Amino acid sequence: MITSSMAFGRDCAPAEFTTIDPIRLAGLWIPEPGSAPPPLMALATVGADGYPRVRHVLLSEFADGAVYFHTDADSAKVGELRDRPYAAVAVAWPEVGRQLLVRGAVTRATAAEERAVYARRGRYLQLLAWLNTPEQATLPVEARHAAWAEFDAAHADLEPPGTWAGFAVRPEEFVFWRGDPDGPSQRTRYRRTGTAWNVEVLPG
Numbered sequence: 001m002i003t004s005s006m007a008f009g010r011d012c013a014p015a016e017f018t019t020i021d022p023i024r025l026a027g028l029w030i031p032e033p034g035s036a037p038p039p040l041m042a043l044a045t046v047g048a049d050g051y052p053r054v055r056h057v058l059l060s061e062f063a064d065g066a067v068y069f070h071t072d073a074d075s076a077k078v079g080e081l082r083d084r085p086y087a088a089v090a091v092a093w094p095e096v097g098r099q100l101l102v103r104g105a106v107t108r109a110t111a112a113e114e115r116a117v118y119a120r121r122g123r124y125l126q127l128l129a130w131l132n133t134p135e136q137a138t139l140p141v142e143a144r145h146a147a148w149a150e151f152d153a154a155h156a157d158l159e160p161p162g163t164w165a166g167f168a169v170r171p172e173e174f175v176f177w178r179g180d181p182d183g184p185s186q187r188t189r190y191r192r193t194g195t196a197w198n199v200e201v202l203p204g
């Protein structure tokens with residue numbers, strides 16, 4: 001039986017990792033929403049030219065067995081996901097020697113999920129979702145700051161803008177990487193096979 005403290009340690013035997021449900025393990029590694037600043041994750045999508053494109057986004061939550069992020073519906077990543085609804089994400093916690101990789105199909109979040117995440121965002125990120133526009137980007141910095149201050153003063157409580165969009169990466173593959181300052185690092189890879197998971201223990 002794996003516990004949350006073992007999930008964070010490097011002394012957990014490989015056998016433990018081959019018996020645990022990876023969705024449960026990911027839930028032990030990813031902080032609960034609101035308990036910490038959201039982890040930063042690299043999100044890779046694939047463009048029409050076949051090249052991957054990667055950028056960092058906040059990992060909003062791990063819920064219903066999926067990794068959620070939120071973004072602007074007009075962004076390049078959303079255009080890429082419309083054509084090719086698959087993504088890979090990577091989150092690293094170097095201070096505790098952990099990396100989590102997920103690959104999977106991407107689906108739009110529900111309206112309720114999107115609203116709940118927006119409500120949990122701090123004021124700065126709520127404002128940013130409204131003001132991170134192509135028009136603002138091309139203004140001189142003084143004009144951007146003035147528009148920001150004016151919008152902030154005029155809107156005490158903010159609802160999500162129409163461009164606020166959430167997405168779920170539904171795992172087909174997980175890789176849990178664990179570093180070890182006294183020895184080799186190690187990975188456990190889980191690949192979905194119908195209703196079960198194929199598990200492999202690999203060098204780091």
Ligand SMILES: Cc1cc2nc3c(=O)[nH]c(=O)nc-3n(C[C@H](O)[C@H](O)[C@H](O)COP(=O)(O)O)c2cc1C
Binds near residue numbers: 059
């Ligand atoms: C620390 C950090 C956090 C970020 N968080 C997000 C985020 O949660 N959502 C988002 O859309 N962009 C976020 N960005 C900006 C993206 O990296 C990216 O520039 C933007 O989403 C446009 O990407 P695209 O043109 O590939 O769609 C963040 C950037 C940094 C450096």
